[in-house]
Amino acid sequence: MVENRPWMTWITHLVLLGGVLLVAFPLWVAFVASTHPGQNLLSGVMPLLPGDRLFENYATVLGVGLKASGGVPVGLMMMNSTVMALSIAVGKIVISIVSAYAIVYFRFPFRMLCFWTIFVTLMLPVEVRILPTFEVVADLGMLNSYAGLSIPLIASATATFLFRQFFLTVPDELTEAARVDGAGPFRFFVDILLPLSRTNIAALFVILFIYGWIQYLWPLLVTTDESFYTIVMGIQRMVTVADAQPQWHLVMATAVLAMLPPVAVVVAMQSLFVKGLVETEK
Amino acid sequence: MAEIGMSAVKKRYGDTEVIHGIDVAIADGEFIVIVGPSGCGKSTLLRMVAGLETVTEGEISIGGRVVNRLEPKERDIAMVFQNYALYPHMSVFDNMAYGLKIARTPKQEIRARVEEAARLLELDGLLERKPRQLSGGQRQRVAMGRAIVRQPAVFLFDEPLSNLDAKLRVQMRLEIKQLQRKLGTTSLYVTHDQIEAMTLADRLIVMNQGVAEQIDTPMAVYERPETTFVAGFIGSPAMNFLAGRVGAGGHGLSLPGGATITDKGADLSGLAERPVTLGVRPEHLIAVAEAEAELRLAVELVETLGADTLAHGRPVGAEGADDAGALGGEAPGLITVRLPGLATVREGDRLPLRLAEGELHLFDRESGRRLADL
Amino acid sequence: MYKRVTFRDPLLPYLLVLPQMAITLIFFIWPASQALYQSLLRQDAFGLRTQFVGLENFARLLGDPLYLNSFQVTLVFSLAVTFSGLAFGLLFAVMADRVIKGAATYKTLLIWPYAVAPAIAGVLWWFLFNPTIGILAYLLRSIGYDWNHAVDGTDALILVIVAATWKQVSYNFLFFLAGLQAIPKSLIEAAAIDGAGPARRFWTIVFPLLSPTTFFLLVVNMVYAFFETFGVIHATTSGGPGQATTILVYKVFNDGFIGLDLGSSAAQSVILMAIVITLTMIQFRFIERRVQY
Numbered sequence: 001m002v003e004n005r006p007w008m009t010w011i012t013h014l015v016l017l018g019g020v021l022l023v024a025f026p027l028w029v030a031f032v033a034s035t036h037p038g039q040n041l042l043s044g045v046m047p048l049l050p051g052d053r054l055f056e057n058y059a060t061v062l063g064v065g066l067k068a069s070g071g072v073p074v075g076l077m078m079m080n081s082t083v084m085a086l087s088i089a090v091g092k093i094v095i096s097i098v099s100a101y102a103i104v105y106f107r108f109p110f111r112m113l114c115f116w117t118i119f120v121t122l123m124l125p126v127e128v129r130i131l132p133t134f135e136v137v138a139d140l141g142m143l144n145s146y147a148g149l150s151i152p153l154i155a156s157a158t159a160t161f162l163f164r165q166f167f168l169t170v171p172d173e174l175t176e177a178a179r180v181d182g183a184g185p186f187r188f189f190v191d192i193l194l195p196l197s198r199t200n201i202a203a204l205f206v207i208l209f210i211y212g213w214i215q216y217l218w219p220l221l222v223t224t225d226e227s228f229y230t231i232v233m234g235i236q237r238m239v240t241v242a243d244a245q246p247q248w249h250l251v252m253a254t255a256v257l258a259m260l261p262p263v264a265v266v267v268a269m270q271s272l273f274v275k276g277l278v279e280t281e282k
Numbered sequence: 283m284a285e286i287g288m289s290a291v292k293k294r295y296g297d298t299e300v301i302h303g304i305d306v307a308i309a310d311g312e313f314i315v316i317v318g319p320s321g322c323g324k325s326t327l328l329r330m331v332a333g334l335e336t337v338t339e340g341e342i343s344i345g346g347r348v349v350n351r352l353e354p355k356e357r358d359i360a361m362v363f364q365n366y367a368l369y370p371h372m373s374v375f376d377n378m379a380y381g382l383k384i385a386r387t388p389k390q391e392i393r394a395r396v397e398e399a400a401r402l403l404e405l406d407g408l409l410e411r412k413p414r415q416l417s418g419g420q421r422q423r424v425a426m427g428r429a430i431v432r433q434p435a436v437f438l439f440d441e442p443l444s445n446l447d448a449k450l451r452v453q454m455r456l457e458i459k460q461l462q463r464k465l466g467t468t469s470l471y472v473t474h475d476q477i478e479a480m481t482l483a484d485r486l487i488v489m490n491q492g493v494a495e496q497i498d499t500p501m502a503v504y505e506r507p508e509t510t511f512v513a514g515f516i517g518s519p520a521m522n523f524l525a526g527r528v529g530a531g532g533h534g535l536s537l538p539g540g541a542t543i544t545d546k547g548a549d550l551s552g553l554a555e556r557p558v559t560l561g562v563r564p565e566h567l568i569a570v571a572e573a574e575a576e577l578r579l580a581v582e583l584v585e586t587l588g589a590d591t592l593a594h595g596r597p598v599g600a601e602g603a604d605d606a607g608a609l610g611g612e613a614p615g616l617i618t619v620r621l622p623g624l625a626t627v628r629e630g631d632r633l634p635l636r637l638a639e640g641e642l643h644l645f646d647r648e649s650g651r652r653l654a655d656l
Numbered sequence: 657m658y659k660r661v662t663f664r665d666p667l668l669p670y671l672l673v674l675p676q677m678a679i680t681l682i683f684f685i686w687p688a689s690q691a692l693y694q695s696l697l698r699q700d701a702f703g704l705r706t707q708f709v710g711l712e713n714f715a716r717l718l719g720d721p722l723y724l725n726s727f728q729v730t731l732v733f734s735l736a737v738t739f740s741g742l743a744f745g746l747l748f749a750v751m752a753d754r755v756i757k758g759a760a761t762y763k764t765l766l767i768w769p770y771a772v773a774p775a776i777a778g779v780l781w782w783f784l785f786n787p788t789i790g791i792l793a794y795l796l797r798s799i800g801y802d803w804n805h806a807v808d809g810t811d812a813l814i815l816v817i818v819a820a821t822w823k824q825v826s827y828n829f830l831f832f833l834a835g836l837q838a839i840p841k842s843l844i845e846a847a848a849i850d851g852a853g854p855a856r857r858f859w860t861i862v863f864p865l866l867s868p869t870t871f872f873l874l875v876v877n878m879v880y881a882f883f884e885t886f887g888v889i890h891a892t893t894s895g896g897p898g899q900a901t902t903i904l905v906y907k908v909f910n911d912g913f914i915g916l917d918l919g920s921s922a923a924q925s926v927i928l929m930a931i932v933i934t935l936t937m938i939q940f941r942f943i944e945r946r947v948q949y
Contacts, residue, residue: 008854012751013758019748019825020765026780026822029791033783046791095675102672107662114673121684123936127883127905128928131912131921132687132694140682152683155676172661173367176334181381181428182355185663191380195371214773216887221913232773236891239779248783255776262771270764277770277827278834334661 027259034058034253041248057253074254077231082261084149084219084230085212091154092208093201100163101189105175122157126218134221144225153218158280159204165279166200167193203276206269210262231258284345284358284435284468285310286331291340293326293492300326302492303340308470308485313462315471317479318489319515325440327489328472332361332438345435355384360429361438365445366421368413368428374400375409378428392431399427402461419450426461437462439471443478455481476516480504488512506643510650513561513643519592522567522617524560525647528553535560535644535656540599543576546639546656553644553653560656561643564592564620567635569627575634579617584629591625594618598632688929694922713923722899723907723924729813730903734881736817737824741877742870744821745828750858752829753836763833770826774819775887781819782892785811805893809900812893816901819892820885827880828873835869836862875939882931904928 029048033041036051061074102108103115126133133152142148170193178188194201219230229237235254239246266273286308293301301323308314316324329335331342333354341348349357360381368377375396382392400406403423413421422442429437442458443451459482462469473479479486480500488496488503488511496508507513513521526535529542532551536542537560567577578598585592594616619635627633642656698709717723752762769777784792785805793803805812839862847857863870886905889895895902895910902910908928912921 008754012754015751016748016755016762016766019744019751020762023766023769023822023825026777026784029784030780041789045794046789048791095679098672099676102669104659105661105663106665106669106672108669111669114677117680117685118676121680123933124684124688124929125883125932127886127908128925128932129684129687129691130909130925131918132690132925133683134913135690136682136687151679155679155684160676168659171365171367172659173363173365174369175659175661176332176354177361177363177367177369177428178380179334179661180332180354180359180361182384183380185665185668187384188663192369192371198371210771214771214776214887216773216775216890217909220890232775232887235779236775239782239891240894245788248786248789251779252783255779258776259772262773263768266768266771267764270767273767274830274834277830 027256030252030255033248034250034256036249038247038249042245053249057249058257061250061253061257072226072229072234072237074231074234074257076227077229077234078257078261080146080149080228081213081230081232081258083146084215085209085261087146087150088153088212088215089205089208091150092156092159093204095154096156096159097163097194097197097201100160100167101193103160104164104167105185105188118155118157118160120157121155126153126221130217130221137222143222144228146228148222149219149228149230150212152222153212153215156208159208162200162204162280163197166197170196199272199275200279202269203272203279205276206265206273207276207280209265213262285312286314286436286468286470287341287343287346288327288331289341291327291330291342292338293323293330293335294338299338300492301330304487304494306487306494306497308468310468311466313459313469313471313482313484314487315473315479315483315485316487316489317473317476317483317515320474321491322489323492324472324474324487324489328438328440328470331357331436331470332359333357355381358435359438360432360434360436361440362425362429362442364441366413366425366442368421368424370413373410373412374405374416374424374427377413377424378431381428381432395431395433396427399430402430402464403427418446419454422446422450422454423457426458430461430465435468437467437469437471439469439473441473442471443473444475451478458482476518480516486516488515490515506652506655507561508652510559510561510645513645517563519564519618519620521561521563521643524562524597524617526558526560528556528558530554537577538597538599541577541597543637546642548644548654548656550644550654556653557647558653559645559647559650561645562637563641564618566638566641567617567619568638569619569621569625570634570636572634574636576637577635579619579633579635581627581629581631581633582616584627586624588624590623591621591627592618593621593625593627593633595633691922691925691929694918695926697922698919709919713919714927717920717923717927722902725899726902726904726907729899729901730882733813733817733820733885733901733903734878737820737881737885738874738877740817741821741824741828742873744825745873746832746866746870748825748829749832749836750862752833766829767826769823770830772823773887774823774885775891777823778816778819778888778892781815781822785815805897807897809897812897812901816885816888816893820881820888823888824877824880828877831869831873832866835866839865872939875935879932879935879939882935883928904931 032048032050033046034057035054036047037053040047040051063073063075099118103111137143137148137152174192175188178192183191214232215230216233219233223229231254235251235258238251238254288304288306291301291304292299304327316327318324326335330337333349333352337350342350344357344359369380372380378396378399379392382395396409400409403426405420405423405427408416408420413424416424425442443454446454455478471482483500485497485499486503487494490511496503496512503512503516507516510523514523524537526537528535528550532554534542534544579593579595580598581593581595583594596615597617619633621627640655643652644654644656645651646653695713696708696710697706698712699706748766752759755762784790785803787793787804787806796803803811805815843861844857847861852860883905885903886909889901889903889906893901895906904924905928908921908924911917911924
């Protein structure tokens, strides 16, 4: 910054460390809880240092799950979450990039109608049309299926607009050069546009994977069969056990497992994540 | 190898006609430069030949085949774009090979042709690079290489040098010329730079507002411009224009500031009393002794260029008024004189001038069309 | 909006937009229009007969103290989440923009909660505040406050606000940081030469220049608090105790999906739609100015 005042630097670091602590504290407590035997967490003061049951607890949840919640193995729920998050991310990217391609690179009747129809989806999140959407999915026989978990969520105005925005910055001369080189619309898309969109696709993938993973209401609506539970909604079944105290050590192990994949993606692909986040909001 | 024909080619966008009917026959192997100011329709014309714009009216043929309805790839052409339009994610090799790959050319032949072109363009060591790792001149060469490997009947160039710095532009200009001589491929080249046009072209098409004002060799265009537009556009510094009037009976010419000149032996009898524009290039205004002067210039500004000196001013007797007859050359209202070497003329001088005989151009004031030489 | 260079094909563009259009029509437009339609109908108790009742469902809702209470809870909740989220995000962003060493590390350590599902965030804080075992409840007790979100409505509301804010701070932090880094350093230096101290520079130069980012985040955070925090509440307080944490989205879920009151649920959906449409419109008016189309 402009001037050099040592005490200001100290305050800056202090505030930031405070922020890091604030942000990390719940995670730490969850991790600590997940390493202790269940009886340590029934009353009194909760320990702040890890215990010795790390492997046992995680093995328990990944294997047989919590007996009190009906015994869905967390491993299976994580699998379901992975399938759902991947299908949503890939599905959204695929259908968005092709529709953006049509809207930008073709002129056809009803083009604007398509554009505005896609736009409208921005204003209709699941939360405002819970019941009728559920009915449609039920009528189509898509309850308790991976298709039901993912397909209704893969329409994406955000992704379509991002690709549209990007396509508009691709120089026209490139398209013309490709035409002179003999490339038709299909080859141009595959050979030129897709490779040029690589970073955008990757950034979008990171964001959409997280989006898919943290879905809660939708899996809650369309799954009744436990074998289709995702981990984020499944954890709710564990904490709201009617006649028993939650088994906190196992609940927290599950929470840690539920956070692990998306957080790992954010930390490992930070620059793509930031790019994706900023670009999709344009 | 092919000739190109255009007959009555027109282009309209909606109700706006931007090209008003171009006719030209281009011989096999000829290097044609389309030159004109921005917005004159030169790029549109080129793009119609390329198949990137539809032809509204008229016919374009390449090698005797009407191509109006053909896709670019079916026209046997290759094009070099202004911004090169290299595929940023492909290596130099792949950029050049892309068209051949689409045309399903056998692999060994692609390699042979690309390497041949690379040798020709001195790109040998750069084939694995990406465009962003190349300099401007190298990118330009890759764009040319991409055109060459196709072995097309026609090369199309759309202002290919406009993104290079001045020095590189001169160098690439020469290279393009040499290359075209070597390959003998019919070429159509669009530029707004008249020096590029003069140096490259076998024949020029000078365009203005959607019309081909003149189609001829560079020297013919320079020496016998058909219109005031061509006269003013080609040549640097630009030609001077003076408002004049042919004398009674076709004798002599009265000029601004009350000066008159003789008809220099030309027959102006059909033009008696006609308002005309006299065009004279800066190098054809010759400084003479006061006694021989036909025109005197009140010098307002002197530019020393080394090889020659430019003096700008107004005819004596017409200094005060901007519209008093000096229609301008380089600057509106000012007459420019090119004097050899480091002439001693100063601002404020009255420079006595003679108009070089046989180098004067007389245009109709209204239509701007050429009337006579003096 | 347009490309000068386009392809021509009679069929291809339709095939390309088909999947997106089909999903949009089947899962978005149709259900939304159903909600609109059903909001004007009333079913009898056995679901046997429906009749058209006009705006009666809406009139009932607006006369229903439970619904009005839910509206109030939502407002308090979303304002609290938005403002505390923005304040913390801005604070950390300003600090992170100041540090020279370790900026990247701080950034990494501050952004990861974005990837945590709201429901999981809720469960984490629920555990921290758990009256029997929670460490924060224990600390509060030691300073004399008897925390119990299972009984006390205010405690419960604070719990869900904290959880929802905790997850969102990282998002605000990122955008504020990007906004700060886009401010030319020369402006700050010019202000310093003009004699403005750090605090004054912040409030007279930096903060006004950040206002587009702030406004954008304001809208995004409102949308987040209104619609995306369902998981926080459903996984922890279930809207209780009493109705203390029943935000609108939770109520529409509960009345429709659990309570099966079709007409009321549809009318609530329509009201929510109106809110989200308004917020989106505000956001897009703003983006129109910010981004060149």
